[in-house]
Amino acid sequence: MSTRETDSTSTTQNASTEPILRTENVRKEFGNLVAVDGVSLEFYDDEIVGIIGPNGAGKTTYTNLISGALSLTDGTIVFDGDDISDLRKYKRVRRGLVRSFQIPQIYDELTVFENVQSSVLSRKQENNRLFSLTHRDTASIEETERLLEMFNLESHADEHTEHLPHGVRKILDVAMSFALRPKLMVLDEPTSGVGSREKNAVMETITDAAVERNIGLIFIEHDMELIRSYSDRIVALHEGRVLDDDDPAAVMNSEAVNQFILEGGV
Numbered sequence: 001m002s003t004r005e006t007d008s009t010s011t012t013q014n015a016s017t018e019p020i021l022r023t024e025n026v027r028k029e030f031g032n033l034v035a036v037d038g039v040s041l042e043f044y045d046d047e048i049v050g051i052i053g054p055n056g057a058g059k060t061t062y063t064n065l066i067s068g069a070l071s072l073t074d075g076t077i078v079f080d081g082d083d084i085s086d087l088r089k090y091k092r093v094r095r096g097l098v099r100s101f102q103i104p105q106i107y108d109e110l111t112v113f114e115n116v117q118s119s120v121l122s123r124k125q126e127n128n129r130l131f132s133l134t135h136r137d138t139a140s141i142e143e144t145e146r147l148l149e150m151f152n153l154e155s156h157a158d159e160h161t162e163h164l165p166h167g168v169r170k171i172l173d174v175a176m177s178f179a180l181r182p183k184l185m186v187l188d189e190p191t192s193g194v195g196s197r198e199k200n201a202v203m204e205t206i207t208d209a210a211v212e213r214n215i216g217l218i219f220i221e222h223d224m225e226l227i228r229s230y231s232d233r234i235v236a237l238h239e240g241r242v243l244d245d246d247d248p249a250a251v252m253n254s255e256a257v258n259q260f261i262l263e264g265g266v
């Protein structure tokens with residue numbers, strides 16, 4: 001399990017004294033249905049937060065509001081000190097708020113190396129020159145190599161991606177997101193579709209990389225063992241509202257969480 005070491009003797013101010021992301025009374029209606037009903041939460045860039053909740057609790061909608069995939073009905077989102085409530089998705093990505101997708105967005109006609117390099121170049125806004133740059137842009141090649149190493153992808157570097165095992169595709173997707181140099185990453189079920197034996201390896205790789213780069217993580221997960229093992233904090237959603245927000249042991253022992261989430265299955 002990945003945990004960040006906290007230096008209790010340090011008196012220096014670090015970035016984590018202010019939340020990297022704050023949502024204030026965030027609300028999303030779909031017609032008459034209130035999917036997210038006034039969610040106020042804070043997230044820091046040195047923590048891994050798991051989001052749990054039964055089907056339909058509003059987890060995906062909430063993370064879509066954060067990423068800008070959906071517009072708010074009401075409320076405010078503050079990222080890195082700025083109100084981003086009305087900011088387009090790609091502008092949030094440029095500021096360092098990156099959502100990785102449930103279905104990995106990978107180009108199957110490219111190799112693993114080229115996929116990661118395309119993300120590096122897209123951050124530099126040079127991906128329109130991808131094919132002319134790929135083989136000679138030393139800086140992006142070196143950065144890609146470092147990312148492949150960080151995500152244990154070196155042995156797959158020259159493989160085309162269509163036949164990669166599902167877990168490796170998931171890791172590749174996150175590696176590509178890391179190439180965008182996020183400050184905070186939102187992951188929707190990073191281990192969905194991954195075999196049970198592979199799940200821990202996927203989570204371990206992702207969380208280790210986040211700790212190494214000091215990137216905050218928010219992840220939705222249905223597997224309670226994984227969420228307990230890899231979260232510093234757990235947010236429980238139920239019917240679009242926050243049911244609990246605490247350290248994993250406290251959330252797992254909460255009466256409300258047990259009644260509405262754990263006993264009903266997530």
Ligand SMILES: Nc1ncnc2c1ncn2[C@@H]1O[C@H](COP(=O)(O)OP(=O)(O)OP(=O)(O)O)[C@@H](O)[C@H]1O
Nearest residue numbers: 030033034035053054055056057058059060061062
């Ligand atoms: N685009 C949409 N249009 C209408 N209703 C929607 C839309 N997206 C989500 N909903 C509804 O909003 C509610 C919250 O859905 P959401 O997908 O956010 O829940 P969830 O907690 O992620 O559930 P799951 O664990 O099943 O993925 C549900 O009742 C869902 O049917």
